[in-house]
Amino acid sequence: MAWSKEMPANPVVAVAGATGAVGREMLVCLEKLNFPASEVRLLASARSAGQKIPFAGCGQVPAGELTVQEMTEESFQGVDIALFSAGASISKKFRQAVVDAGAVMIDNSSAFRVDDDVPLVVPEVNAHDLAWHSGVIANPNCTTIQMVVALEPLRALGHIDRIVVSSYQSASGAGAKGMAELEDQIGKALAGQDFEPAAFAHQIAFNCIPHIDVFMEDGYTKEEWKMVVETKKIMGDPLVKVAPTCVRVPVLRCHSESINLEFDRPVDVEEAKKALANGVHVVLEDDPASNVYPMPALHAGSFDTFVGRVRRDPTVSGDRGLALWVVADQLLRGAALNAVMIAQELLPKA
Amino acid sequence: MAWSKEMPANPVVAVAGATGAVGREMLVCLEKLNFPASEVRLLASARSAGQKIPFAGCGQVPAGELTVQEMTEESFQGVDIALFSAGASISKKFRQAVVDAGAVMIDNSSAFRVDDDVPLVVPEVNAHDLAWHSGVIANPNCTTIQMVVALEPLRALGHIDRIVVSSYQSASGAGAKGMAELEDQIGKALAGQDFEPAAFAHQIAFNCIPHIDVFMEDGYTKEEWKMVVETKKIMGDPLVKVAPTCVRVPVLRCHSESINLEFDRPVDVEEAKKALANGVHVVLEDDPASNVYPMPALHAGSFDTFVGRVRRDPTVSGDRGLALWVVADQLLRGAALNAVMIAQELLPKA
Numbered sequence: 001m002a003w004s005k006e007m008p009a010n011p012v013v014a015v016a017g018a019t020g021a022v023g024r025e026m027l028v029c030l031e032k033l034n035f036p037a038s039e040v041r042l043l044a045s046a047r048s049a050g051q052k053i054p055f056a057g058c059g060q061v062p063a064g065e066l067t068v069q070e071m072t073e074e075s076f077q078g079v080d081i082a083l084f085s086a087g088a089s090i091s092k093k094f095r096q097a098v099v100d101a102g103a104v105m106i107d108n109s110s111a112f113r114v115d116d117d118v119p120l121v122v123p124e125v126n127a128h129d130l131a132w133h134s135g136v137i138a139n140p141n142c143t144t145i146q147m148v149v150a151l152e153p154l155r156a157l158g159h160i161d162r163i164v165v166s167s168y169q170s171a172s173g174a175g176a177k178g179m180a181e182l183e184d185q186i187g188k189a190l191a192g193q194d195f196e197p198a199a200f201a202h203q204i205a206f207n208c209i210p211h212i213d214v215f216m217e218d219g220y221t222k223e224e225w226k227m228v229v230e231t232k233k234i235m236g237d238p239l240v241k242v243a244p245t246c247v248r249v250p251v252l253r254c255h256s257e258s259i260n261l262e263f264d265r266p267v268d269v270e271e272a273k274k275a276l277a278n279g280v281h282v283v284l285e286d287d288p289a290s291n292v293y294p295m296p297a298l299h300a301g302s303f304d305t306f307v308g309r310v311r312r313d314p315t316v317s318g319d320r321g322l323a324l325w326v327v328a329d330q331l332l333r334g335a336a337l338n339a340v341m342i343a344q345e346l347l348p349k350a
Numbered sequence: 351m352a353w354s355k356e357m358p359a360n361p362v363v364a365v366a367g368a369t370g371a372v373g374r375e376m377l378v379c380l381e382k383l384n385f386p387a388s389e390v391r392l393l394a395s396a397r398s399a400g401q402k403i404p405f406a407g408c409g410q411v412p413a414g415e416l417t418v419q420e421m422t423e424e425s426f427q428g429v430d431i432a433l434f435s436a437g438a439s440i441s442k443k444f445r446q447a448v449v450d451a452g453a454v455m456i457d458n459s460s461a462f463r464v465d466d467d468v469p470l471v472v473p474e475v476n477a478h479d480l481a482w483h484s485g486v487i488a489n490p491n492c493t494t495i496q497m498v499v500a501l502e503p504l505r506a507l508g509h510i511d512r513i514v515v516s517s518y519q520s521a522s523g524a525g526a527k528g529m530a531e532l533e534d535q536i537g538k539a540l541a542g543q544d545f546e547p548a549a550f551a552h553q554i555a556f557n558c559i560p561h562i563d564v565f566m567e568d569g570y571t572k573e574e575w576k577m578v579v580e581t582k583k584i585m586g587d588p589l590v591k592v593a594p595t596c597v598r599v600p601v602l603r604c605h606s607e608s609i610n611l612e613f614d615r616p617v618d619v620e621e622a623k624k625a626l627a628n629g630v631h632v633v634l635e636d637d638p639a640s641n642v643y644p645m646p647a648l649h650a651g652s653f654d655t656f657v658g659r660v661r662r663d664p665t666v667s668g669d670r671g672l673a674l675w676v677v678a679d680q681l682l683r684g685a686a687l688n689a690v691m692i693a694q695e696l697l698p699k700a
């Protein structure tokens with residue numbers, strides 16, 4: 001059953017999980033996109049209630065400080081859009097309260113992503129799927145979002161049959177505590193001091209950990225499984241095959257991805273570059289002769305998805321192979337920004 | 351023309367580039383393998399001459415200090431085996447002097463790797479190619495060595511048609527200066543101080559740089575090209591297709607590789623694991639349920655090549671796909687150890 005309630009031009013926006021790494025970036029996105037909110041309500045656990053967060057203002061909300069409120073089932077009265085980034089169990093717990101209050105939930109967790117009645121949306125790829133939401137819209141996983149944004153312009157060249165992807169994921173993918181743990185461990189490692197891993201299964205300083213989220217029976221991690229099923233759902237393409245390996249690296253922010261593509265027909269590198277250069281929210285950063293290619297240290301804070309190292313993969317027969325390297329700020333493009341962009345799509349068309 | 355000179359049971363060994371990151375590890379390998387040398391002669395540039403390096407002894411060489419000598423064309427008189435790791439131009443400069451002195455050059459640089467009259471050897475894979483050397487034997491590139499060592503046991507399962515590999519290469523791949531630059535930059539980055547990249551094209555602290563060695567016209571780097579041509583030459587298989595992406599990551603030591611394989615026939619994951627567990631100098635480290643998989647922070651100083659995350663790649667038709675994750679100490683396995691293992695192969699058989 002599709003959603004029938006009309007969205008006001010100036011909605012009341014709740015941010016659930018407002019003090020987390022992604023929640024804070026949601027506020028930044030509301031500010032930067034000047035989202036036409038009539039109110040921005042910050043919600044978090046009782047522990048964070050009372051905390052004051054500076055806000056530059058957006059829409060009808062003036063600049064000033066916003067006070068974090070404890071999230072309860074009553075918190076959603078009068079809310080039109082609830083941006084959730086407080087973990088899957090919290091999303092599940094509050095879903096009914098949000099929907100009962102007549103608000104649309106845009107959920108950054110993995111709670112509902114594969115549910116048949118929940119669209120999984122990256123606006124540049126499948127904004128049309130918002131037409132059939134029934135109160136809950138899921139924000140995809142960060143690694144998937146930046147990949148499908150980068151690949152969208154290339155789909156005009158032919159059907160993408162297969163994607164082999166290896167990720168280089170930053171510590172902030174595990175939230176603010178992941179970033180803090182990397183900085184702390186690196187300091188201790190350089191000083192020769194001991195440390196105990198907490199945010200990650202193993203030491204992250206000066207290390208690569210080929211393990212993100214839990215392991216499943218087939219030897220893949222849940223993070224890798226997400227890339228497979230979410231890519232198919234967002235692209236609306238059950239035939240696209242994805243072979244992922246997800247790896248945590250000692251980078252603070254921005255995920256990188258090494259991608260090998262197989263198309264169903266010959267693709268030309270120059271045409272691929274042209275398509276990427278004209279892609280929506282995609283920046284082609286590809287000038288090897290001048291040592292120009294995307295890197296995570298360059299793009300923290302950016303809304304765009306950066307693509308470089310675009311080259312023919314000659315190991316795919318019939319000139320159907322393409323290789324590329326993709327970098328984006330996963331807290332923004334891969335989470336907060338994507339959620340706020342979905343909220344923008346819900347606004348009444350002018 | 352094959353080499354006819356007989357190798358003495360206790361050869362005189364020269365180490366050219368003895369003060370570099372790999373040169374120092376060559377000494378460690380001579381010690382640990384108790385190489386039956388009658389003399390170990392350390393050679394380097396005039397700048398390093400006179401430097402004293404502690405040596406634990408090997409063969410007939412007692413423990414003590416070895417004094418670095420300036421390398422000249424006369425340095426190779428009486429030498430039987432010259433281990434070179436001083437850069438391609440130095441190897442080219444001294445090749446004739448080494449051969450004229452009747453020594454065998456085992457060269458770690460890229461100078462002669464693709465020459466038709468120079469075997470490119472990883473002993474576990476193609477020791478038989480040593481039969482046709484004519485005074486010079488090339489040591490492959492580090493990223494290639496650990497990959498072919500890990501893949502060798504799997505070749506019994508079928509022909510490997512295609513390899514898609516993304517690397518996670520440590521700073522010490524750029525020598526001791528690369529490692530020092532990473533430590534220095536990280537300290538400065540954490541303290542908010544400025545720094546100027548020198549060993550790498552860009553900042554390496556908290557970054558991934560998809561650029562190792564120089565770029566070529568086709569958009570691939572020389573490092574990636576090496577993985578393509580060296581793999582074919584070592585495996586003696588012009589048909590194996592390699593699609594590499596080589597990336598520098600902020601790790602001090604040990605390279606990691608994410609590898610997707612396509613065989614010419616169905617492969618079974620359990621059989622693959624069994625083959626790897628029985629592989630020569632390969633350690634299967636694969637117990638996801640206990641968070642066990644290879645990581646670079648674990649294996650600095652190890653002679654072995656570690657393989658984990660072994661799983662089916664279901665995106666290859668006909669059950670022909672396999673994915674895995676490989677870690678090795680690239681200064682040892684990928685350079686110094688491989689060179690000393692080649693030297694061992696040259697010794698007269700008992």
